[in-house]
Structures are given as structure tokens and as C-alpha cells.
Amino acid sequence: MTDKSSPTAAVLLIGDEILSGRTRDINLQQIATYLAPLGIPVRESRTVPDIEDEIVEAVNQLRAKYTYVFTTGGIGPTHDDITADAIAKAFGVGISEHPEVTAMLAERYAAMGTEYTPARRRMARIPHGASVVANPVSGAPGFQTGNVFTLAGVPQVARAMLEDIGPRLETGAVVHKITIRGTGLREGDIAEPLGQLAKEMPQVSFGSYPWFRTVGDNGVHLVASTLHEELIEEVAAKLSAIIEQTGVRPERLEDANT
């Protein structure tokens, strides 16, 4: 779907709360939708617990395989926030309070009339050689270590940090997408012509995504993705025709470039 030379990304979600089911992650989705218009597809995601060795192993596997890695979670002030140490370990570098960060946090807490405690100072610790990622929401920054960006787990903070990261990224060819919905459509009714179309148009990637909530609230979304914007209208017409052949009315959806 993209050239070999195009940048790629992986997302590493860090936190027991996601694996336990306590929290339903939304950071993968928001990182993917932020990167898509930059032409940087997310190729893999992992979720690991708050265990240093697991984080280190995942970081090292992913940073070797993808252009960029985005981690979320584990950079707060409490004892279970171990991501910064794990990133330092993965890169084989030391970690200590960053002078500018700790000065910024000290000033911020002074302005709030809040004590700058040892726990809060932990949030100024970043791996040696890392650069800071600004956090306009709550102050304590993320950081960039090589090709690994370490973000907060709180979605509003992670989202804000992406804005500071975007300009640092090498962009790739943007994938153009179209989605055609068939309410009441069954995948089995369109699988053969869809598979045939996928063979005829190797420059386009076709996906079929059924939904089923209750009887009557079910159907299929057909999604086509391509680097070739000039093919989009032709593909839309062909997908619509495939759906119409079954007697279902195709609906073209507005696609937010995801």
C-alpha cells in the first residue's frame, strides 16, 4: 500500500489498566488518525504491563522495525510510572532530571502555590540525550529518544503532545481512502466480485468490515485505500456497483483520511 521507502510507525501502549480491561484504549486510534494525513501508517501496536523488562523488550523490537515508535503511559509521578527508566534502559543511556524541565516545573508549581515534591520532580527525569516534547495541558513533558516518542497516557495530554511532534516527522505519501456502506448487506453476497476487483486493481487495497449490532442494524463497510488519488472515483463507482447488484443501496461516506 505504501512504498518501501515510506515512513512507518508502531504504537506501544504501556499500562496494566488497559490489559485488565479497566481502561479501553483510545490512544492508538488518535495517534493513527493524527499520522494518517502525514503519510505515516501505523503498522503494529502492542500493549504491555507496567513491567520494565517487558517495556524494554517491546521498545527495542519495535524501534528496530519501524521508522517511529510512539509510547503512551507511565510518565506520571507515582511509583508505577516506570516508562522513562525503561526507555533509558532500552537505549542503554542514563537518566536524570533535565535542568530546563525541572526549572519549568518548579516555576509552574510555584505559580499554582503547590509544593514541588520529590514525586513531582520524577516527572523531570528524562533519558540522557532525549529531547523534550511539550505538554501544554498539564506541564510534565514527554520526550523523544532517537526514533521513540514517549507520550502521556491521559488521552487529552497525549493528543496535545502530538502537535509538538508532528513537525519533527518525515512525512510519506498520503493514502487516499473511500468508504461505501451497505446497510443490511452481507459479506457473503459481495465477497466474490470484491475479491475479483482486488485482483484487477493491485494498486488499491480493499477491506470489508461487517458490523452487527442487532438484526436490522447490520451491514458492511467496504473500504478502498490507495496512493493513487486519481483512482478514487473509479473505485467508488465499482464498489457501489458491487453493492447495488445485491439490491442494497450503497452510501458513500465522508472519510476523515483514516
Next chain:
Amino acid sequence: MTDKSSPTAAVLLIGDEILSGRTRDINLQQIATYLAPLGIPVRESRTVPDIEDEIVEAVNQLRAKYTYVFTTGGIGPTHDDITADAIAKAFGVGISEHPEVTAMLAERYAAMGTEYTPARRRMARIPHGASVVANPVSGAPGFQTGNVFTLAGVPQVARAMLEDIGPRLETGAVVHKITIRGTGLREGDIAEPLGQLAKEMPQVSFGSYPWFRTVGDNGVHLVASTLHEELIEEVAAKLSAIIEQTGVRPERLEDANT
């Protein structure tokens, strides 16, 4: 948090639509919350695209490391549904139409007055040696290959399949949990006593999960997990005391064993 001998699980989400951000996954959460009362913690999750080699590699890594692996997605009738073939390849076994499954699907489609097409027959293909996982929602089954359970991606179908899998699982010691909420609480205000409590009670795992929607709608959930149910009330009292020291009123939440 659990004994070395306790069963563990990994969840492998298969599908371009999750990585692109088109779909926000909910299967990890529903699998984790189904398994928690059985004493089977999810220790890792991965999301990979609809690429056979990526699926094979992830399946083989995860099935070697965890007691059980649950995959979701890619078992429908369309050309992009390649999970069954990938599982067969991962296990080094053949794959073909399962006689009982294809008879069941033929009967089901006949009853609906729907043609049992080659595309629909694909859904009867399961790896040799695998056993069937019933799908009471839409017919086409999942399957179990060794310690790997392959489920549908549609959440309602995946959830129903878990019911057929539950009785097959070796259960472990159940983790007991408690959550205390502090609205308006800041992690920096409780990090030191919380870290101290975590050191004092090594049989209990403590997590601190801040939320931040807007100013005023923010705070922290403190979560304690332990195999020792008899410690829960003591832990609840200690966490509440830690929150109260900051001037915030602690609220104990009902925990759904997650």
C-alpha cells in the same frame, strides 16, 4: 501479582482497520473482563495488519509465551480474511473445509434461502486438528488450535464465542480489586504515601490512574489488586486515608472484577 503456575493470556487483534484508526477496538477489553473472574490475566496484546507473515510471527511468539492466545478478526468470507490460513501456517498444519461446519453452514443458508457460495464455504475452512468454537450469533464458527482461540472481529460475535471457550480454560487464582476515586486529586499529592504503601504491602499491586477531561473534571483513580481477598478492606481504608490527607473526599467504586 499471580503465581508462576497461574494461567496467562495474550490477545492478538488482527486487522488493518484497527491500525488505521478506522475502528476503535473493544475486543481486548471484553476478552480481559471475561477472563478476569476466571483468574486468567491478559499479559500482552498486539495488533497486526492483514498480512500473513505478520500474523504468523505474532501467533508463534505469543503462543510460546502465554498459556492462551485469543485472536480476533479476519475469519469472514472476503479476500482480506486470511486469519485461518495464517493460523494453519503458524502451526505447520493443513487447512480445509471442516465437514461438520460446512454441513451446518449449508443447512443454515438453505433455511435462509441464501445461496451457499464458494465465498461462504471459505468460512468452513479451519486448520487441521482444530476444534470448533460455536457462533450462536451469525453461524460461521471460530476455532481452537492448540492454545490459540480464533474469534470473529465483530464484537457481538466475539463475545458470544467466549461463552463456548470458557469451560475449556484452566482457571487460576482470582485477583481481587478495589478502586478509590479522588475527584480533583492530583497524583503528585499522593505519590509519596502511595509508593510507601506499595513497599509496605508487596502482596498488593497498586496503580494510579489520572484522568483529565477539562479543568474541574479531573482526578485520580487508585486501584489495588491482590490475590488476598482478606486484605481488601485494609487496603481500601489505607487508600482512602491517603486521599483524605489531601483534603479530597475518597469515593469507593464498585469494581466489576477487572
